Amino acid sequence: xxxxxxxxxxxxxxxxxxxxxxxxxxxxxxxxxxxxxxxxxxxxxxxxxxxxxxxxxxxxxxxxxxxxxxxxxxxxxxxxxxxxxxxxxxxxxxxxxxxxxxxxxxxxxxxxxxxxxxxxxxxxxxxxxxxxxxxxxxxxxxxxxxxxxxxxxxxxxxxxxxxxxxxxxxxxxxxxxxxxxxxxxxxxxxxxxxxxxxxxxxxxxxxxxxxxxxxxxxxxxxxxxxxxxxxxxxxxxxxxxxxxxxxxxxxxxxxxxxxxxxxxxxxxxxxxxxxxxxxxxxxxxxxxxxxxx
Numbered sequence: 549x550x551x552x553x554x555x556x557x558x559x560x561x562x563x564x565x566x567x568x569x570x571x572x573x574x575x576x577x578x579x580x581x582x583x584x585x586x587x588x589x590x591x592x593x594x595x596x597x598x599x600x601x602x603x604x605x606x607x608x609x610x611x612x613x614x615x616x617x618x619x620x621x622x623x624x625x626x627x628x629x630x631x632x633x634x635x636x637x638x639x640x641x642x643x644x645x646x647x648x649x650x651x652x653x654x655x656x657x658x659x660x661x662x663x664x665x666x667x668x669x670x671x672x673x674x675x676x677x678x679x680x681x682x683x684x685x686x687x688x689x690x691x692x693x694x695x696x697x698x699x700x701x702x703x704x705x706x707x708x709x710x711x712x713x714x715x716x717x718x719x720x721x722x723x724x725x726x727x728x729x730x731x732x733x734x735x736x737x738x739x740x741x742x743x744x745x746x747x748x749x750x751x752x753x754x755x756x757x758x759x760x761x762x763x764x765x766x767x768x769x770x771x772x773x774x775x776x777x778x779x780x781x782x783x784x785x786x787x788x789x790x791x792x793x794x795x796x797x798x799x800x801x802x803x804x805x806x807x808x809x810x811x812x813x814x815x816x817x818x819x820x821x822x823x824x825x826x827x828x829x830x831x832x833x834x835x836x837x838x839x840x841x
Contacts, residue, residue, distance in 0.1 A: 554584075555633050556663040558591055558653050560623035561610030562683065563636075564690025572639050582629030583636075588694045590654040590804045590815075591621040591665070592793055595711045596704035600668050601677045608677035610687065610704070611646075611668040617785070618712045618777035620804060622696035625653060625663060640666040652793055657747065657761040658803045658820045660793070676707040695806075697815060712777035716816035717784070718746055718807045720769030721757040721836045732787060733772060736780035741770030744809045750831040751821065757836045758800070758821025768835040771807050771816060781817060788819045798822050 562568045573580035595615040598608035612621050628636060640646040646666035653663050679687075684705060691698050703711035722729040725741060748759045748767040759767050774780035781802070785791075789799030800819040807816045831839065 552629055554627040554629060556586075556661060557626045557628050557633070557636065558589065558623050558651055558663045558665040559626050560591070560596070560612060560621055560665070560687075562605075562686050564624060564694075565686040568686055569639075573635065576635075576638070578635050578638075579631065580635075582632030584627045586625045586627055587656060588696055589623060589625045589656070589661075591623060591651055592654055592802075592804070593617070593619060594621045594651075595619040595709075596621050596700050598677055598679055598704055598707070599673050599675065601674075605680060605683050607680040607683060609679070609683070611673070612665065613667070615711075616778060618714075618781050619700075620654075620714060621700055622691055622713065623653075624690075624694065625655070625661070636666075642666060643669070645669060645672060654804045656804075656806055657763065658759070658805050658818070659761055660801070660803070679705065695813070714804060714815050714817060715773050715777050716807070716814055717772045717774055717780070718744060718769055718805065718816040718818040719772065720746075720750065720759055720767050720818075722755075723784070723787075724770050724836070727836075729787065732783070736774050736776065736783060737772045738775050739773065741772040742809055742811075744769055744771040744807045745834075746805050746807050746818065748805075748820075748834070750834045750836065751825050751829045752831050752839065753821070753825075753829065757831065758825065759818070760821055760825060766834050768833075768837075771809055771814070784819075790819065 570580050594612045597611050597613050602609035647669050648664050651665050652660050697713045699713035700711050723733045745766045745768050749762040749765045750767045751758045790802045791798045801822045805818050
């Protein structure tokens with residue numbers, strides 16, 4: 549028997565709450581099965597906004613809108629069966645209220661994947677509408693339960709455009725303190741970096757290293773807080789040869805990964821090597837500085 553087709557879906561807003569889905573399905577008399585949660589993830593170059601009054605929610609309902617460098621919306625990647633997709637279309641009011649669109653999301657292992665999500669149709673966008681406390685709590689709880697930041701949600705509730713939910717940057721090579729590009733990063737940071745590590749494999753590319761995804765290996769580096777996320781990432785994108793999330797020509801791809809420090813885990817921007825690589829160049833220790841020891 550052929551396996552049932554599934555559609556990858558980026559969920560945000562109230563769809564982070566399982567009970568909200570179950571309650572809607574019960575209200576409409578439809579089967580709630582066919583939705584599988586895969587992983588937390590991020591929608592880059594977008595931000596959350598409340599500019600639509602939902603009669604069902606009795607207040608503002610969330611939307612995601614394109615935004616500049618450094619913006620990102622946290623959410624969850626789901627797999628939907630055909631039946632669940634049809635029900636999600638109905639729940640979101642596709643195509644008359646929210647419409648389905650294709651997006652690329654960043655996964656915790658540093659890779660990206662295409663998925664569908666729902667954005668408000670243009671003619672329904674209006675002025676800011678505050679969400680109810682109940683609706684905001686649904687979203688906040690959904691994020692916190694998956695260890696995702698709530699900064700983007702808070703800024704959207706405050707109707708602020710200055711939403712940069714991830715101010716941190718993880719570096720593992722020539723941008724570290726004392727390395728030959730360290731001075732470039734110093735221009736964009738508040739304070740010295742702290743020792744950190746992430747899941748990944750490290751490779752020697754000659755004058756610099758490159759990181760690739762791995763679930764069982766670790767890369768050592770430093771975690772910094774950027775003093776201006778927009779300007780800092782724009783500058784570092786040029787250094788790393790990153791030309792945007794839709795480009796196939798980048799030398800390194802910027803992504804969001806979970807970073808481990810002595811104080812705990814945080815999400816941070818980092819750069820993954822985007823070109824082909826020879827396993828013979830693997831740095832087994834995962835530490836660029838170990839090459840000099």
